[in-house]
Amino acid sequence: MADNDTAGNKPAVKKMAVTKALKFDVDSDLIRRLAALLEETGLSEIELGDGDHRLRVARGGVRDIIQVETTPPSAPPPGVGETAPAAPAAPGAPPPGAVPSPMVGTVYLAPEPNAAPFVSVGDKVAKDDILFVIEAMKVMNPIRSPRAGTVLEIMVENGGPVEFGETLLVIG
Amino acid sequence: MFDKVLIANRGEIALRIHRACREMGISTVAVHSTADADAMHVRLADESVCIGPPPARQSYLNIPAIIAACEITNPDAIHPGYGFLAENASFAQIVEEHGYVFIGPTPEHMRLMGDKISAKKTMKAQGIPVTPGSDGPVEDGKTALRLAAEIGYPVLVKASAGGGGKGLKVAPDRDSLAEAMALARAEARAAFGDDTLYLEKFLTAPRHIEIQVLADEHGNVIHLGERDCSLQRRHQKILEEAPAAALNDDQRSALGNTVVEAIRGLGYRGLGTVEFLYEDGDFHFIEMNTRLQVEHTVTEMITGIDLVREQIRVAAGAPLSFTQSEIRFQGHAIECRINAENPETMMPSPGTITSYHAPGGLGVRVDSALYAGYTIPATYDSMIAKLIVHGANRNECLMRLRRALEEFVIEGVDTTIPLHRRLIAEPDFVNGVYDVTWLEKFLGNLKQLRIRAALPPVSLILGSAALPDR
Numbered sequence: 127m128a129d130n131d132t133a134g135n136k137p138a139v140k141k142m143a144v145t146k147a148l149k150f151d152v153d154s155d156l157i158r159r160l161a162a163l164l165e166e167t168g169l170s171e172i173e174l175g176d177g178d179h180r181l182r183v184a185r186g187g188v189r190d191i192i193q194v195e196t197t198p199p200s201a202p203p204p205g206v207g208e209t210a211p212a213a214p215a216a217p218g219a220p221p222p223g224a225v226p227s228p229m230v231g232t233v234y235l236a237p238e239p240n241a242a243p244f245v246s247v248g249d250k251v252a253k254d255d256i257l258f259v260i261e262a263m264k265v266m267n268p269i270r271s272p273r274a275g276t277v278l279e280i281m282v283e284n285g286g287p288v289e290f291g292e293t294l295l296v297i298g
Numbered sequence: 299m300f301d302k303v304l305i306a307n308r309g310e311i312a313l314r315i316h317r318a319c320r321e322m323g324i325s326t327v328a329v330h331s332t333a334d335a336d337a338m339h340v341r342l343a344d345e346s347v348c349i350g351p352p353p354a355r356q357s358y359l360n361i362p363a364i365i366a367a368c369e370i371t372n373p374d375a376i377h378p379g380y381g382f383l384a385e386n387a388s389f390a391q392i393v394e395e396h397g398y399v400f401i402g403p404t405p406e407h408m409r410l411m412g413d414k415i416s417a418k419k420t421m422k423a424q425g426i427p428v429t430p431g432s433d434g435p436v437e438d439g440k441t442a443l444r445l446a447a448e449i450g451y452p453v454l455v456k457a458s459a460g461g462g463g464k465g466l467k468v469a470p471d472r473d474s475l476a477e478a479m480a481l482a483r484a485e486a487r488a489a490f491g492d493d494t495l496y497l498e499k500f501l502t503a504p505r506h507i508e509i510q511v512l513a514d515e516h517g518n519v520i521h522l523g524e525r526d527c528s529l530q531r532r533h534q535k536i537l538e539e540a541p542a543a544a545l546n547d548d549q550r551s552a553l554g555n556t557v558v559e560a561i562r563g564l565g566y567r568g569l570g571t572v573e574f575l576y577e578d579g580d581f582h583f584i585e586m587n588t589r590l591q592v593e594h595t596v597t598e599m600i601t602g603i604d605l606v607r608e609q610i611r612v613a614a615g616a617p618l619s620f621t622q623s624e625i626r627f628q629g630h631a632i633e634c635r636i637n638a639e640n641p642e643t644m645m646p647s648p649g650t651i652t653s654y655h656a657p658g659g660l661g662v663r664v665d666s667a668l669y670a671g672y673t674i675p676a677t678y679d680s681m682i683a684k685l686i687v688h689g690a691n692r693n694e695c696l697m698r699l700r701r702a703l704e705e706f707v708i709e710g711v712d713t714t715i716p717l718h719r720r721l722i723a724e725p726d727f728v729n730g731v732y733d734v735t736w737l738e739k740f741l742g743n744l745k746q747l748r749i750r751a752a753l754p755p756v757s758l759i760l761g762s763a764a765l766p767d768r
Contacts, residue, residue: 229366230347230348230366230370231366231370232366261369262363262366287371288370289348289349290350292348
């Protein structure tokens with residue numbers, strides 16, 4: 127749980143994950159076939175078990191991160207008497223130009239349903255332009271750009287949950 | 299029953315609540331500040347939400363952020379733990395207004411007991427013995443002098459909004475009353491923004507004895523015996539035991555029943571603790587805590603009841619699982635609060651735990667969110683572990699506690715483990731003859747002794763004493 131829970135526990139992070147036990151060669155064809163099956167059936171997750179080996183393919187979210195774990199999924203959390211866990215480095219430190227969320231809540235990309243988004247990838251933004259709206263306790267909080275630049279990547283999806291400090295978008 | 303509970307706290311108590319939830323089949327949501335991203339409660343919870351930066355005001359005390367975390371995770375109920383928002387009536391009200399259950403009493407009861415003057419009045423009306431005092435706010439010096447003469451010196455000047463020893467001054471005689479009031483007023487204004495004061499008879503050497511109660515919303519109320527929390531430093535408890543050595547069975551059941559009747563009279567729901575000072579055979583009500591307490595563990599050890607589980611069940615509207623006659627007190631339990639502090643100077647000692655070994659064996663329980671490699675943030679409370687030991691009687695409990703303290707290893711930071719080792723070897727403690735002033739005197743003497751004899755610090759003496767014979 128040590129390494130995968132940084133992403134797995136958090137409701138804000140959706141990912142496509144491939145889980146495997148130690149010393150288990152990745153069968154990329156099988157994964158491809160399972161991924162296709164996911165699409166076809168509309169399922170969100172398929173898990174296969176064979177002896178000590180387990181393979182899980184899940185989907186969802188806008189970022190299709192393929193994460194191959196190097197620890198068995200049943201590894202207990204670091205606890206009493208164990209050695210220090212490897213610091214669970216967040217899957218990639220925030221890229222340069224990342225704009226972190228100043229609050230926890232539900233993020234909206236547009237001022238109202240069906241309206242055009244505040245910003246899209248490639249847009250030029252000026253400092254203090256509204257980028258998103260984050261809803262917390264029924265209050266809509268406009269999130270303004272901390273600086274001028276070009277939107278390189280939007281890291282959140284409309285109506286999704288966002289944590290304090292989570293990267294909202296990247297401005298280059 | 300609830301399907302999902304959000305735990306609005308951190309550290310060992312967040313873990314304690316998580317454990318109860320898991321055993322009840324309830325999934326958990328941890329909330330945390332950026333400083334606690336690697337904390338044990340975050341690692342073990344089913345979901346976690348980062349709610350803000352390290353300062354508690356912007357994270358663990360940030361009501362909008364906690365409600366927003368609920369909105370994105372959709373729990374049935376919120377457990378506030380102790381400290382932070384646990385006794386904040388407006389938080390409880392906001393939680394309920396947003397359609398979640400607050401695991402605790404009603405906001406009205408929290409307000410009633412949160413103000414010390416109204417709490418005392420209410421309890422007195424319910425037949426609870428209270429300390430003689432002004433029975434209300436004292437405005438001017440003249441009234442204060444008249445009331446103090448009636449009460450009898452020494453008199454304690456207390457802030458109505460007080461807590462943690464702030465806004466608390468002793469006036470030994472008539473001449474010092476005005477000064478004590480001025481100091482208490484200034485302190486109370488600074489600490490609580492409310493400088494309402496009242497007077498009480500000052501008890502010179504009382505014991506701190508508290509009764510644990512549990513009530514459901516169907517009118518069932520039980521008590522779970524008492525705890526003696528007299529070992530205090532600057533009004534902070536450092537060691538608690540149950541049952542109290544000073545009480546016999548008749549006193550225990552008489553006080554317990556009085557408290558049960560009062561709680562029933564109030565229509566109170568949930569866990570609660572009614573605190574008393576006990577001197578010369580008399581009990582004097584101090585305050586009621588409307589929450590789970592740090593030292594709830596010793597009560598769990600002697601009753602075999604999971605108090606957090608009962609608290610959650612009651613909040614979900616379930617009736618109590620047992621009646622008063624089904625409660626059995628078995629053996630003796632002691633809790634040592636282990637703080638990341640220098641055992642001599644009590645200076646906080648945040649930092650990284652380089653090695654950690656918790657004691658085990660029969661009758662030994664450790665409630666802690668520590669692990670080797672964990673870094674204790676400087677931002678929060680210094681209590682990092684609770685060692686709780688149970689034995690068939692007080693003597694067995696003490697022997698087991700000594701053994702467990704010898705085994706306990708926390709390296710990388712200073713802890714109060716050496717202090718506890720020293721304390722439980724003291725004849726006064728072994729004999730159970732101590733009151734709320736005892737620990738301060740003991741620490742004072744220790745300091746004097748060391749200065750005079752230029753002895754090495756107690757931590758060094760005890761460090762070697764804990765080793766086998768050489």
